Amino acid sequence: MNIGIVGAMDEELELLLKKMELEKTEHKAGMIFNFGKISNKNVVIVRCGIGKVNAAICTQILVDDFNVDCIINVGVAGGIGKNIYPGDIVIADNLVEHDMDTTAFGDKRGQVPRMDTFDFKCNETLVKKAKEACGNFKDHSVFIGRIVSGDQFIADIDKIRWLDKEFGAMACEMEGGSIAHTAYLNKIPFVVIRSISDNANNGASMDYEKFKPIAIKNSTDILENMINLI
Numbered sequence: 243m244n245i246g247i248v249g250a251m252d253e254e255l256e257l258l259l260k261k262m263e264l265e266k267t268e269h270k271a272g273m274i275f276n277f278g279k280i281s282n283k284n285v286v287i288v289r290c291g292i293g294k295v296n297a298a299i300c301t302q303i304l305v306d307d308f309n310v311d312c313i314i315n316v317g318v319a320g321g322i323g324k325n326i327y328p329g330d331i332v333i334a335d336n337l338v339e340h341d342m343d344t345t346a347f348g349d350k351r352g353q354v355p356r357m358d359t360f361d362f363k364c365n366e367t368l369v370k371k372a373k374e375a376c377g378n379f380k381d382h383s384v385f386i387g388r389i390v391s392g393d394q395f396i397a398d399i400d401k402i403r404w405l406d407k408e409f410g411a412m413a414c415e416m417e418g419g420s421i422a423h424t425a426y427l428n429k430i431p432f433v434v435i436r437s438i439s440d441n442a443n444n445g446a447s448m449d450y451e452k453f454k455p456i457a458i459k460n461s462t463d464i465l466e467n468m469i470n471l472i
């Protein structure tokens with residue numbers, strides 16, 4: 243089993259990289275692919291950069307060049323909905339690209355035109371293992387539901403209300419949907435695990451800086467537990 247682990251930013255992977263026995267690195271498309279072991283499992287850890295294009299390129303490289311058997315995307319996200327707070331975890335069971343819009347042709351917002359699916363579904367076994375990995379996670383809540391992605395940092399209360407109403411989303415971020423899209427096209431199992439850093443509202447950028455470290459610690463702990471379960 244060769245596990246691909248993708249995060250958008252160095253900070254999101256820093257703690258995990260410290261836990262890894264590094265064997266080698268390879269550079270491609272401006273990204274550093276770190277190969278090694280965590281809990282004796284083969285992992286490739288890579289920072290893809292921010293946004294959907296970077297994330298899709300990275301995912302395709304993991305599939306084509308490094309033969310990953312599954313992909314886990316970790317990082318932070320903006321929480322949507324009243325009961326989700328910074329530090330909480332959202333495990334995606336499906337993802338949608340919220341900024342895809344061909345409604346002018348009669349498509350639903352978020353639908354990638356002419357694709358045979360509206361949402362990109364995470365692998366059920368990986369979702370279960372992610373949930374199991376949260377087992378002893380006491381101080382924060384764990385949710386399973388839809389995560390939406392777009393090339394926008396959401397810091398607007400009206401926009402989060404819209405994401406809630408339009409998509410029933412629990413969290414928003416900027417990569418998961420395109421990792422899911424790429425993995426779907428390549429038939430590779432994937433899951434997205436995000437820890438909430440802000441509530442995507444008007445104070446989002448300030449909360450983000452404040453809560454990012456705890457959110458990252460939480461998602462790293464869960465990921466480490468999960469690697470043991472795979």
Ligand code: ADE
Nearest residue numbers: 318319320395396415442
């Ligand atoms: N990642 C963390 N918080 C976010 C937000 N509010 N919008 C988009 N991506 C995020």
